Amino acid sequence: MFNQIYMKPIDLRSDTVTKPSKAMREAIFNAEVGDDVFGEDPTVIKLQQKCAELSGKEASLFVTTGCLGNQLAIKGHTIQGDEVICESEAHIFHYETSAPSVISNVQLHTVPGTKGEMKPEDIKTAIRSGEYYFPKTRLICLENTHNRAGGTIQPIKNIKEIYSLAKENKIKLHIDGARIFNASVETGISLKEYAQYCDSISFCFSKGLGAPVGSILCGDSEFITIAHKWRKILGGGMRQSGILAAAALYALENNVKRLKEDNDNAKYFAKEISANPNIIIDTDSVHTNIVVFQIKGMPKDTFLQKMNEKNLLLSSGSYSNIRAVFHLDVSKEETIKAAEIIVNGV
Numbered sequence: 575m576f577n578q579i580y581m582k583p584i585d586l587r588s589d590t591v592t593k594p595s596k597a598m599r600e601a602i603f604n605a606e607v608g609d610d611v612f613g614e615d616p617t618v619i620k621l622q623q624k625c626a627e628l629s630g631k632e633a634s635l636f637v638t639t640g641c642l643g644n645q646l647a648i649k650g651h652t653i654q655g656d657e658v659i660c661e662s663e664a665h666i667f668h669y670e671t672s673a674p675s676v677i678s679n680v681q682l683h684t685v686p687g688t689k690g691e692m693k694p695e696d697i698k699t700a701i702r703s704g705e706y707y708f709p710k711t712r713l714i715c716l717e718n719t720h721n722r723a724g725g726t727i728q729p730i731k732n733i734k735e736i737y738s739l740a741k742e743n744k745i746k747l748h749i750d751g752a753r754i755f756n757a758s759v760e761t762g763i764s765l766k767e768y769a770q771y772c773d774s775i776s777f778c779f780s781k782g783l784g785a786p787v788g789s790i791l792c793g794d795s796e797f798i799t800i801a802h803k804w805r806k807i808l809g810g811g812m813r814q815s816g817i818l819a820a821a822a823l824y825a826l827e828n829n830v831k832r833l834k835e836d837n838d839n840a841k842y843f844a845k846e847i848s849a850n851p852n853i854i855i856d857t858d859s860v861h862t863n864i865v866v867f868q869i870k871g872m873p874k875d876t877f878l879q880k881m882n883e884k885n886l887l888l889s890s891g892s893y894s895n896i897r898a899v900f901h902l903d904v905s906k907e908e909t910i911k912a913a914e915i916i917v918n919g920v
């Protein structure tokens with residue numbers, strides 16, 4: 575009992591649980607700040623310039639969350655009554671509280687994919703023809719890596735094809751790249767290379783990159799000006815936010831390459847647990863730091879509770895899936911231990 579209370583749990587619920595390291599906290603402590611609503615915070619300016627450069631876009635905007643980044647993108651690219659195509663398991667569709675309908679007054683048109691990847695021909699079918707009674711398809715959203723599909727990487731060839739299709743139809747393309755660097759360290763494809771095939775891209779500092787708060791939205795200057803206005807309208811204008819931007823800059827400089835360790839830990843873990851016949855898992859679908867699996871013979875909630883009692887925290891994925899997410903606060907030793915707990919627990 576004593577151990578259960580005081581032993582540090584292995585927390586695989588999400589990579590959002592990472593805590594800022596001592597060195598990151600020092601960067602925060604030393605941050606130069608100003609009033610960003612006046613455009614005077616030097617650290618925010620530096621971060622936004624760096625992200626524009628890294629993504630090859632004209633400009634970028636520091637925002638509080640990944641959700642806000644996605645929602646500002648939808649707002650910036652659409653007008654009331656439009657339709658937005660996204661994959662059936664997209665974060666935008668499942669986890670953003672129906673914000674596209676609230677903030678942008680648009681409807682989502684979902685297209686089922688395989689491992690999060692939509693076929694261009696299916697998107698083509700979903701694009702509305704010009705009859706007056708149809709909504710106008712104005713935007714396509716992709717997600718890379720794809721969360722609910724289990725951190726799968728969207729092939730760049732597929733993104734390129736969808737972008738060409740979008741351009742042919744005068745439709746914009748946004749990438750929810752919350753974990754784009756997990757893809758990047760795996761494929762060797764840079765953020766800029768991915769971002770050349772979209773009009774806007776957002777990514778998060780507060781997941782595997784280990785910052786406490788913050789995401790970024792990148793796009794052309796006109797689009798970012800609109801997003802900036804809407805960030806203010808939605809109450810997202812921040813003042814001395816250089817405190818947060820310093821953590822994001824630290825994360826970009828120090829925590830990108832190491833994401834490969836998280837991806838490798840996830841793959842190791844997946845392989846280990848697949849040895850138990852009561853675990854259903856497709857190890858080939860583990861591309862990055864997220865592992866989704868199912869168990870036989872026990873309800874999901876009972877299993878989660880049982881693991882919890884053994885100090886292993888997992889989250890509920892989509893449908894009957896259980897989710898384990900690897901991040902910088904989980905060592906290789908803890909990964910080995912987590913796999914052992916599961917293998918012996920079902």
Ligand code: TLP
Nearest residue numbers: 588590639640641642665669721750752
């Ligand atoms: N995802 C969270 C939960 O909301 C599910 C998680 O624990 O994985 N895009 C993608 C692909 C995401 O996975 C998330 C967060 C977001 C956007 C939103 O980011 P935040 O939480 O910063 O708004």
